Amino acid sequence: MNSAALNPAAASDRVASDREARLTLRRERLAALTRYVVLCAVGVVMLYPMIWLIGASFKTNAEIFTEIGFIPSQLDFTAYLKGWKTSTEYTFATYFLNSFLITIPRIIVTVISCVLVAYAFARFEFWGKKFLFSVMVATMMLPLIILRLPQYLMFKEFGWLDTYLPMIVPSAFATDTFFVFMLVQFLRGIPRDMEEAAQIDGCNALQLLWHIIVPLLKPAIISVIVFQFIWTMNDFMGPLIYLSTVEKYPVSLALKMSIGATEEVEWASVLAISVVALLPSVAVFFAAQRHFIEGASSSGIKG
């Protein structure tokens, strides 16, 4: 400070640059603030339906269709109770259990088969690779509804109707090509250094997959799990077509159970149970989201 005082030019220089430092700080805070503002603004649009849903689950029918606000006039959980009990022979506990009976095995077989196939596509050279890859991408391009009937007929021949097999077994053969393609793209973006080291360390292909690729792909694999969970939970058409026994219905089907075409609907119960039905998906996502941002390979060696 002293030497600066002796040299006015330097002093003013320093004042100026100190100001710049302060400005930077302020700019950074401002940036953080704007980030929050943007996040909150977008967040409201994102969250609104959920909040509305929860609010509406306490409302009367008349309120639901007139008041767009989400604060109900009373807090009354009977809608939840009623919704949970359902108008069927079973409570939602059964339907949730069913959903998990479909979802969990499906996730397991999906992850295993998709990672394996993606690994092959991304790293190996083999005959017909390009062709198979095109086939894989192509299978996603035909509208599903047109495949519905043929698939139904096929599973009928297999004797799989009214079982969970049509929703689980195909996934065991990497037919959820969305995930395969996704994992392939991820893998192709990851350098091979670690794999080389592991080969030297004596890994065979499967060990390589398990010890190196899987950890490196963790964020992608977690998203596969989350997607498959949420999508399977939400899947309505599959169970609708293949399941006929009410006892086997998953949540997605059971949810729409009490919405006829001509009967009055207790919307509060319907919405209440929709809220409950969303909970597992939300919970799974919330639990998993940490892992999207904790990739193993993000931890490069720094210099």
Added chain:
Amino acid sequence: MAQVSLKGIEKVYGNGFKAVHGVDLDIHDGEFMVFVGPSGCAKSTLLRMVAGLESISGGELRIGGTVVNNLAPKQRGIAMVFQNYALYPHMKVYDNLAFGLKLAGTPKAEVDARVRDAARLLEMDHLLERYPKQLSGGQAQRVAVGRAIVKKPGVFLFDEPLSNLDAKLRANMRVRLTELHRTLREQGRASTAVYVTHDQVEAMTMGERICVLKDGTIQQVDVPTALYSRPANAFVAGFIGSPEMNIREARVVGGDAGAVVDVGGVALKLPARHAERLGVWRDRMLRFGIRPEHIVADLNAPGVAGTPDLVEVEGVLRFVEHMGSEVYVHFDLGGVPFTSRVGAELLGGVDAKPRGALHRFGFLMGQSHAFEPEGSGRNLLL
């Protein structure tokens, strides 16, 4: 039984670049072979081919007698230290080291013992619980070395394994790696080692033989001292030794006993043995070489005067580099630059003289070399 033999090995990269041009080399079982050569001369490429990480475009690679061209890395019985470390980012240091052993089904207790041994050897016991991203460059490099040595394989491949260590640690590691290699050999579990380095001291002290590469071809393979004193060509001569040998265009003048080399107009009398060998080169241009330590700056230093084949000449001082115990003196001789390397106490007063001043140097011509003028510059005195 892990001799490594390369026969006509070639490598062409995907972009068409030919990195290795027919390399023939036999590395004996248990031998410690060092690869040196300029940056980009294909040292890593060769190592990676031996490891099985890079496909072999031509030639035959044998390890322990078996052709391994198409064998997977894990079947080759090797361990490797990568130039860029390639640590597993998701594993702690301990697991990085233990990984290979675990894969091999080594009992847990032994894995632990070996990992801790290696960590101690590499002075990184305290780092075992860290993740790679929490390591400094040199620490990471030691982990990379550790990963290789815990395995005690048939063939060790080291790609510049000590480049990021400080001199002291490096000297330490050098000794320890050498000892490790010897110990294994003495225990009858000889490991062949192929060691890439750009450090002359490492090359000279560790290598039982040194292979000098340039642009994907072998220039010379020999024991260190031979490489130093009898370089096969000008390239090897210039590459080995630091500061590098003075190699300058020159002309042989005069016959037999009176033959001299003329460098920039200054005549340096050749020893009889050299003169004889260079007879056919009379009046032709060649390349004359002399190492900096064979040019003395203090002619009055005791013992210098009587040296056989000492040629005294007058040079123009350019500048002086102090390197602690020794000093490099740069000067011109008839307009041609030379460097002399002398002990700090044998300066003969050069450091007191200004740039451009004259000074008398002594050339120990008995230690001088002569190379062909063209191409790789074959050593004419061998």
Added chain:
Amino acid sequence: MAQVSLKGIEKVYGNGFKAVHGVDLDIHDGEFMVFVGPSGCAKSTLLRMVAGLESISGGELRIGGTVVNNLAPKQRGIAMVFQNYALYPHMKVYDNLAFGLKLAGTPKAEVDARVRDAARLLEMDHLLERYPKQLSGGQAQRVAVGRAIVKKPGVFLFDEPLSNLDAKLRANMRVRLTELHRTLREQGRASTAVYVTHDQVEAMTMGERICVLKDGTIQQVDVPTALYSRPANAFVAGFIGSPEMNIREARVVGGDAGAVVDVGGVALKLPARHAERLGVWRDRMLRFGIRPEHIVADLNAPGVAGTPDLVEVEGVLRFVEHMGSEVYVHFDLGGVPFTSRVGAELLGGVDAKPRGALHRFGFLMGQSHAFEPEGSGRNLLL
């Protein structure tokens, strides 16, 4: 105006590890400062803090007088060579070099000129069209250096920029970088340089001053020759110089003119100046130090006999290392190991003797050192 000044700088990493303990250092505008220190001593950490890549846990960092603790890297006017290169994998070498200039809005023609200049300087013109993964280790490192030098910033930060180059290229680069730095200074656009290296030659030849670090604290900052001849403490003494200084436990015995150090039972007579300074240490343990080049092996070599303060002792030979022009002789003195470094022609016959044989060595005691026995071992003769 790019002096860099660190005041009480501290760094605590996320895992609680304190890497830097209150570092104070003033690097003058245009100075070439070298950081050396053992692996993991926080050289990179300091550099990264100066660059603004690592948050500063305590203290004040100024560049050009401004406190920059909270300034973004790009506002600091720096260029950096990363220890791990950090090349942009998706850009060709050319674009890796040009990236920073393009961002700064430099005209295209000038970008091109500067990139090609840098490429020529670093001998990598032919690599400009390659992608980083098509480069060898040394080539990649040169690109990393190139990326920094095209920018001509106020402050250069080099983190072991030449570690993967061969000796020859390295010597070359060393000279070129030094010249670049000088040229810029002469052109009035002085760049301050902070240069991390573990290579003694680089440190000694490039550094205008050298800062020796250990475990996140500064041991000594001084010009190279001072560091070598007047190390502040035993750590610096041992760290600088290769092979390292012999530093051994010893005891000062006898008074004034007759004072000796007793190493393993062998008495080494102290020069008068040393004896005087060490008076208070009589009969106490301290650490005695002598560099290998100050132990001669050939007592009959001309000029040795008359050297003042030469002490002759008999050692037990252990082994001899040949390093080309010089030789390291390892021997025991009263059971304490010592190393001597001598010219290849000044061996005095040691190489002919078997391991365990006796040999007479000469200690140049005028060049010896003495350090406190505890802690960092303050130099007692300063």
Added chain:
Amino acid sequence: QEATLRFSWWGGGERHETTLKAIAAFEARNPGVKIKGEYMGFGGYQERLTTQIAGGQEPDIMQINWAWLATYSKNGEGFYDLNQSKPHLALKEFSAEELRMGTVAGRLNGLPTSYTARLFVWNKAAFERAGMKLPATWDELFAAGKAFQAKNGDKAYVIDGELYDMILLSQTYIYQKHGTPYVDPTAPKVAMSPQAVLEWVQTYKKLVDGRTATPLPYRASLGGAEKPTEQQPDWVTGTWAGNYTWDSVLRLRASTLNKDQKLDIGDFLTVPGAKNSGMFGRPSLLFVVSKRSKHPEVAAKFINFMLTDPEAARILGLTRGVPAADSQYKVLVDEKRIDPLEQKAFAQIKAAKDAGKITLPSPLFESPRMQKFMREVFEQLAYGKITEQQAATRLLDEGNALLARLK
């Protein structure tokens, strides 16, 4: 007799509960018989049924919409012919008309659970607030719009309905006036004269331009043209005061009204001297039996139980509308299970029906393609893309062509 039969239906909570109970009652009465309910909401029901039929895996007993009969059983062979199980069926409980409605090409494919027709449903409270009385003639209706708006603001409309409701409303007027519906009930052709068609179109325009009916674009702009009336805030609060709709959805429409509103059934507007009521009535739901059923007799017995048994009536109540079968209707009337409004609606329909003034519409009229076509034309009209004349021409020409193709 051991048999397990599958029975599929869609519906809401009450329908599920009561049906399950009815099944239990049936099973109690028929030891050895098991009826497995496969029930769900309306969404996706038809897709599933179609897929199942295509795969030959449909349930033994199915609930379908009457209009679907034309699709699933064009020539009467799509389902089991219940005539083959006559002994198990109390067919006398149903009117000949009702039986005819379940018959295709002489085969009795299904039996109706109830009969439903379109009626005028008014929010009496809203009219009271406007100081108006319920429209009693068509002209009153056409004129009501402006008056209503003058009182209740320009967001107020006398009658709401989505496009199809309005098409039907206008058709009723023309039917009464010209004596024919759009599609000939007996032959696949347009029955209206060109003039009648034009007036049909014009009537629609009149309703809208006269501010009587909610205009299509306005309705769309509020959140989708096909959003049901009871979900419209303006309906909930009584800003919109009427609906032309099935009697079976009365409760649905009432279910969202706030407490200030009160529904009533209005007079069925009739052009003086009209021969036909123009009322659009038909069975609502049918029970049908799969032609692949292994136990068609048991299925028939079950249907019979559901539709004619007094006990079943007690259990099921009005969950599938007012029962078509006399005995069941009686039980409910006796037990006062039908509330006055529904009673009133039913009476209105019954009166017209008994007077022979409801003619069964052509099944083709409700065929999906026909619907799509009509909607398209009227939508274009509503958006002013075509003139009334153009719309009329299209309805005539293209309508005829389409009908010819559909038959």
Added chain:
Amino acid sequence: MYENKRLGFLFVLPFVLGVLMFKLFPFVMSFALSFTEYDVMNPPVWIGTENYEQMLTKDPLFGKSLGVTLFFVAMAVPLRVGFALFIAHVLNFKLRGINFFRSAFYLPSILGGSIAAAVLWRFLFAQHGLVNIVLGKLGLEPIAWLADEHYSIWTVILLFTWQFGSAMVIFLAALQNVPISLYEAAEIDGASKTQQFFRITVPLITPVIFFNLIMQMVHAFQEFNGPYMITEGGPLHSTYLLSLYIYDQSFKLFNLGYGAALSWVLFAIVGSLSALSFFTSKYWVFYAGEKDHK
């Protein structure tokens, strides 16, 4: 090891079997159906290419629907992918409460085609809805979003954009694979955060950007829920996407043959666009794990 052809094939074997067992028959059958007239109740009747001829020459609705679909895809895909990338980038910062936001932003995608989403959308775009209120505040004329054939498609496009969650999650995961040291280098090189994003992040995650583009394109071409829930294809078919048309033909009008033909035409369009993308990807997608460039 990766050159081991047999091993590679062994690993894709599940997929090959999966295709043979579960995909081949439905594909072949739907293709065959596209040459028939099939109303579910009666066996399909072979009519050759009549469906295709009808579609291309006599069916104005097909042209209309295709146009709407192409417009939808052209708008919705870049919007969704761009938005997802942007938000993923923002959500990748270490901020307090970021976990909450990440979940919040994914919620719409969990809601999928539920009524809540429909209710929200109708609320936003209704005549007196939020969007018009905002427009009014800005001094603009209100727009009959759901009733005006020129604007209605935008409600569907925006709904598609709004449910950007899964693309965002994939981007978030991809962002983790960008080595931090490259950001550091770029920072030193003087790149602003924005420049880092476009010059470092984007190029390095091009494999995943490419994936999202392709997949979102495929999804957009098959988008059904949005228009079905909000506009039901109207008004005046202005939101009548091909998938709605296919659905109507197949399951409302029982024209399964025609529906199949429509589907295969859609397939051909999506397929050729994807092939085109794959072809161009060589020039802009960077694969760090690929052995060689070219």
